[in-house]
Amino acid sequence: MNFLFLYLEFFKIGLFAVGGGYATLPFLLHMAHDNFSFIRQTSWLSAEQISNFLAISQCSPGAVGVNVAAQTGYQYGGIAGGILAVLGLISPAIIVISIISKTLLALKDNAITERVFSGLRPAATALLSAAGWGVCKLSLYNPAALAAGLPWHNVFLWRECIVGVVIFLLLIKLKWHPIIYIALGATAGVLLGL
Secondary structure, three states: OOHHHHHHHHHHHHHHOOOOHHHHHHHHHHOOOOOOHHHHHHOOOOHHHHHHHHHHHHHOOOOHHHHHHHHHHHHHHHHHHHHHHHHHHHHHHHHHHHHHHHHHHHHOOOHHHHHHHHHHHHHHHHHHHHHHHHHHHHHHEOHHHHHOOOOHHHOEOHHHHHHHHHHHHHHHHOOOOHHHHHHHHHHHHHHHOO
16 A cells, blocks of 8 residues: 555645635546546546545535545545545645745735735636536436437436436525435435435
């Protein structure tokens, strides 16, 4: 087990994941493609596994990116792997915050600082949007149908799409606690055999 490699891969993800835990998802989803070094050297992580890790992470306490990193690291190297993946993911934030916290206080009214943050906001929005799109593709899209030559309507997981739309509409219309929507999704999954 190459734990230094695991730490460094998650360090790279943490270094560029501007916008929080969900902003790590495009990087994690990118892990599921053959051109990412983690896959070339481990050859076990798939988009479906990341999707499962994401589902578990959203239902468990803590930051989503940290939870996914812990699960991925655990699968790769047990408890030590989980700890190192999390440390790798959060290390860049700790380093950057430690270095610039004093500087930011001195430069909080600086025009350049304000422009930097104005540029980071759209970047964070784009990363979060990409994460949302990636989760939709993992949850609602069936690429195997295309490969099997099935008709176009089999490409989408229609029951999952309907559950997603219904829960989305309920979320907009009713302001219930998020655990209720999680329970509704889980119940729909059991009843519909998703």
